[in-house]
Amino acid sequence: xxxxxxxxxxxxxxxxxxxxxxxxxxxxxxxxxxxxxxxxxxxxxxxxxxxxxxxxxxxxxxxxxxxxxxxxxxxxxxxxxxxxxxxxxxxxxxxxxxxxxxxxxxxxxxxxxxxxxxxxxxxxxxxxxxxxxxxxxxxxxxxxxxxxxxxxxxxxxxxxxxxxxxxxxxxxxxxxxxxxxxxxxxxxxxxxxxxxxxxxxxxxxxxxxxxxxxxxxxxxxxxxxxxxxxxxxxxxxxxxxxxxxxxxxxxxxxxxxxxxxxxxxxxxxxxxxxxxxxxxxxxxxxxxxxxxxxxxxxxxxxxxxxxxxxxxxxxxxxxxxxxxxxxxxxxxxxxxxxxxxxxxxxxxxxxxxxxxxxxxxxxxxxxxxxxx
Amino acid sequence: xxxxxxxxxxxxxxxxxxxxxxxxxxxxxxxxxxxxxxxxxxxxxxxxxxxxxxxxxxxxxxxxxxxxxxxxxxxxxxxxxxxxxxxxxxxxxxxxxxxxxxxxxxxxxxxxxxxxxxxxxxxxxxxxxxxxxxxxxxxxxxxxxxxxxxxxxxxxxxxxxxxxxxxxxxxxxxxxxxxxxxxxxxxxxxxxxxxxxxxxxxxxxxxxxxxxxxxxxxxxxxxxxxxxxxxxxxxxxxxxxxxxxxxxxxxxxxxxxxxxxxxxxxxxxxxxxxxxxxxxxxxxxxxxxxxxxxxxxxxxxxxxxxxxxxxxxxxxxxxxxxxxxxxxxxxxxxxxxxxxxxxxxxxxxxxxxxxxxxxxxxxxxxxxxxxxxxxxxxxxxxxxxxxxxxxxxxxxxxxxxxxxxxxxxxxxxxxxxxxxxxxxxxxxxxxxxxxxxxxxxxxx
Numbered sequence: 001x002x003x004x005x006x007x008x009x010x011x012x013x014x015x016x017x018x019x020x021x022x023x024x025x026x027x028x029x030x031x032x033x034x035x036x037x038x039x040x041x042x043x044x045x046x047x048x049x050x051x052x053x054x055x056x057x058x059x060x061x062x063x064x065x066x067x068x069x070x071x072x073x074x075x076x077x078x079x080x081x082x083x084x085x086x087x088x089x090x091x092x093x094x095x096x097x098x099x100x101x102x103x104x105x106x107x108x109x110x111x112x113x114x115x116x117x118x119x120x121x122x123x124x125x126x127x128x129x130x131x132x133x134x135x136x137x138x139x140x141x142x143x144x145x146x147x148x149x150x151x152x153x154x155x156x157x158x159x160x161x162x163x164x165x166x167x168x169x170x171x172x173x174x175x176x177x178x179x180x181x182x183x184x185x186x187x188x189x190x191x192x193x194x195x196x197x198x199x200x201x202x203x204x205x206x207x208x209x210x211x212x213x214x215x216x217x218x219x220x221x222x223x224x225x226x227x228x229x230x231x232x233x234x235x236x237x238x239x240x241x242x243x244x245x246x247x248x249x250x251x252x253x254x255x256x257x258x259x260x261x262x263x264x265x266x267x268x269x270x271x272x273x274x275x276x277x278x279x280x281x282x283x284x285x286x287x288x289x290x291x292x293x294x295x296x297x298x299x300x301x302x303x304x305x306x307x308x309x310x311x312x313x314x315x316x317x318x319x320x321x322x323x324x325x326x327x328x329x330x331x332x333x334x335x336x337x338x339x340x341x342x343x344x345x346x347x348x349x350x351x352x353x354x355x356x357x358x359x360x361x362x363x364x365x366x367x368x369x370x371x372x
Numbered sequence: 373x374x375x376x377x378x379x380x381x382x383x384x385x386x387x388x389x390x391x392x393x394x395x396x397x398x399x400x401x402x403x404x405x406x407x408x409x410x411x412x413x414x415x416x417x418x419x420x421x422x423x424x425x426x427x428x429x430x431x432x433x434x435x436x437x438x439x440x441x442x443x444x445x446x447x448x449x450x451x452x453x454x455x456x457x458x459x460x461x462x463x464x465x466x467x468x469x470x471x472x473x474x475x476x477x478x479x480x481x482x483x484x485x486x487x488x489x490x491x492x493x494x495x496x497x498x499x500x501x502x503x504x505x506x507x508x509x510x511x512x513x514x515x516x517x518x519x520x521x522x523x524x525x526x527x528x529x530x531x532x533x534x535x536x537x538x539x540x541x542x543x544x545x546x547x548x549x550x551x552x553x554x555x556x557x558x559x560x561x562x563x564x565x566x567x568x569x570x571x572x573x574x575x576x577x578x579x580x581x582x583x584x585x586x587x588x589x590x591x592x593x594x595x596x597x598x599x600x601x602x603x604x605x606x607x608x609x610x611x612x613x614x615x616x617x618x619x620x621x622x623x624x625x626x627x628x629x630x631x632x633x634x635x636x637x638x639x640x641x642x643x644x645x646x647x648x649x650x651x652x653x654x655x656x657x658x659x660x661x662x663x664x665x666x667x668x669x670x671x672x673x674x675x676x677x678x679x680x681x682x683x684x685x686x687x688x689x690x691x692x693x694x695x696x697x698x699x700x701x702x703x704x705x706x707x708x709x710x711x712x713x714x715x716x717x718x719x720x721x722x723x724x725x726x727x728x729x730x731x732x733x734x735x736x737x738x739x740x741x742x743x744x745x746x747x748x749x750x751x752x753x754x755x756x757x758x759x760x761x762x763x764x765x766x767x768x769x770x771x772x773x774x775x776x777x778x779x780x781x782x783x784x785x786x787x788x789x790x791x792x793x794x795x796x797x798x799x800x801x802x803x804x805x806x807x808x809x810x811x812x813x814x815x816x
Contacts, residue, residue, distance in 0.1 A: 089442050091460030092467050104476035
């Protein structure tokens with residue numbers, strides 16, 4: 001039978017109150033180890049199993065002593081200050097033990113640490129967004145915030161600056177850009193603007209950028225007209241060295257400084273035409289234009305309706321040879337209608353009819369020829 | 373017997389599963405303390421069989437990563453007397469160790485000292501089918517050992533083959549692959565009370581652990597306290613615990629005898645408590661601080677305050693001389709040793725060539741015990757400490773932890789037992805098909 005330990009330490013001067021006190025005087029004689037009976041020691045939590053070995057005679061087990069009626073304990077018993085016996089370790093409850101083990105399970109740990117918060121947030125969101133009105137309100141709110149940020153003055157573009165274009169092109173560019181200003185820079189599609197501007201004939205290259213200070217800068221590199229191209233239909237266009245059309249003109253005289261090319265496909269061989277014009281050198285004063293024949297080769301037309309038929313391959317060197325011949329023999333000053341350089345090994349001349357007749361007469365040849 | 377065979381095989385499988393998983397709990401359920409170590413298996417040798425013990429005395433494979441000791445309550449004589457208290461103590465120990473290791477363990481290997489272990493020597497003999505010994509032949513010869521009458525309500529705890537003989541060649545450790553005609557074996561069988569084992573099984577199950585093995589603590593403390601040549605040449609280990617004193621005799625690295633004296637350090641404590649009229653806790657403290665077994669003249673003048681908190685000045689100021697204390701302790705220790713001596717005599721320890729005795733266990737730490745034991749048990753007595761286990765805190769390596777350390781070694785290098793070999797097919801009952809059907813029905 002185990003007694004609960006007394007909860008209050010009895011004061012030394014007061015008469016002992018607890019149960020064992022009644023029998024204590026009988027046992028407080030000098031201690032005789034072998035004779036001592038297992039005293040009803042109230043402080044011991046656990047009485048060791050008594051050894052079934054009576055050591056000496058007179059060993060008897062005491063019955064539990066009679067207990068006098070115990071006085072009521074004080075209303076608020078103070079806990080004891082110190083407990084000499086080793087404190088018993090508090091065992092975890094079954095639930096705590098199981099929870100601890102569960103918590104040490106790696107899968108469970110991962111699930112609790114990552115899976116659970118994610119799940120919880122997802123759940124809350126799902127419940128909150130389940131309502132249509134709330135979802136619409138949220139979308140509105142977000143759009144509002146977005147607009148508020150986009151229309152801040154830092155992001156507004158209020159001016160269009162076109163650089164590198166002459167006044168006519170400037171106007172055309174401004175028309176093509178077609179952006180209502182002021183507008184937020186978030187709403188301006190620079191790539192599309194650039195593509196639109198690049199469709200203009202006169203624009204070789206364009207860069208579009210939003211500069212600080214709310215400026216939409218369109219930097220243009222213009223095409224330089226290099227040739228006048230007269231098409232078979234009679235329209236005349238300015239083309240650059242690559243053959244790209246720059247503008248239309250009404251009359252040849254508008255750009256008298258530029259050489260003229262004609263014929264289908266002349267624009268595709270613009271580079272060659274420019275090289276020929278450059279190589280014509282002393283003939284340049286007499287040059288009327290270049291005609292593209294069969295989209296294949298050039299004829300150079302000089303004044304007095306002289307025509308130089310150039311070969312398909314290496315027309316520039318052929319022209320060089322002709323110029324050398326001209327300087328040596330003064331060929332082109334004579335009454336020659338056509339110089340045919342198409343066969344490299346056999347240049348051919350066509351004389352004017354009068355000149356031909358005269359040459360034949362000089363050679364003593366009589367021909368039947370008409371006056372036509 | 374067959375049920376037990378299956379139980380033990382199931383435990384063996386559980387142990388394999390634990391080794392696969394890499395952690396196992398070692399649970400030493402003693403009378404005064406419950407120790408839980410958590411072993412983690414590591415290294416390359418973990419998954420393959422190695423010959424012998426392996427490197428670092430077999431300790432390269434594992435390491436203790438959690439250790440917790442708690443006071444045992446509800447244990448008497450190494451047996452469970454109050455299940456709920458033992459269960460909560462086991463929970464405390466396991467939880468503490470888990471917390472230290474920071475892993476969860478699901479498998480426990482348990483040792484205990486109670487249950488009146490009793491040893492039997494068995495012998496079996498078979499004719500070999502063909503001349504080469506196979507694993508099946510080993511199983512057959514183990515099954516051929518005739519079962520002694522171990523009494524009702526008793527279970528086999530260990531059944532270890534200790535010796536094989538092939539024709540006239542005896543002392544074979546491993547007969548497999550050898551050539552001969554007749555294979556015989558000697559087996560050592562240790563039986564304990566079935567109720568004790570079942571209580572422990574139940575207690576472990578209530579702590580949500582799977583039992584992966586049981587061992588006798590006398591056996592495992594012998595494994596850890598005897599050095600290798602003592603195990604080889606023959607020695608006895610006396611594990612003086614709190615409630616029981618276990619005896620195990622080893623020769624050729626096998627335990628050949630084990631017994632138990634149901635007295636231990638707690639009895640000394642309770643003698644002191646009764647003799648001096650003090651609490652058990654105080655008696656334990658006085659025993660540990662001032663105890664001894666040999667009194668000298670100085671001890672008469674060495675006064676010990678035994679104290680008390682009764683409030684009575686006369687009682688609380690008592691003093692006792694150390695000689696008086698020794699006079700209480702010594703008869704009990706002598707009695708324990710005499711009992712041990714009686715068990716040795718009964719086992720025929722005198723006939724062993726080497727009569728080395730190793731004292732270990734918590735109660736062996738009392739001062740002067742080796743001198744006293746030498747007088748009673750024989751001259752070749754030494755105090756033993758368990759083998760050092762990797763990872764164990766330094767304060768958990770004393771003689772009190774002989775069984776715990778031994779259980780770690782046992783868990784990693786278990787001795788071959790009878791149930792490690794397959795029973796030959798003819799031993800299975802003829803109705804095995806029907807049993808299979810029943811098992812199928814029960815489980816689905």
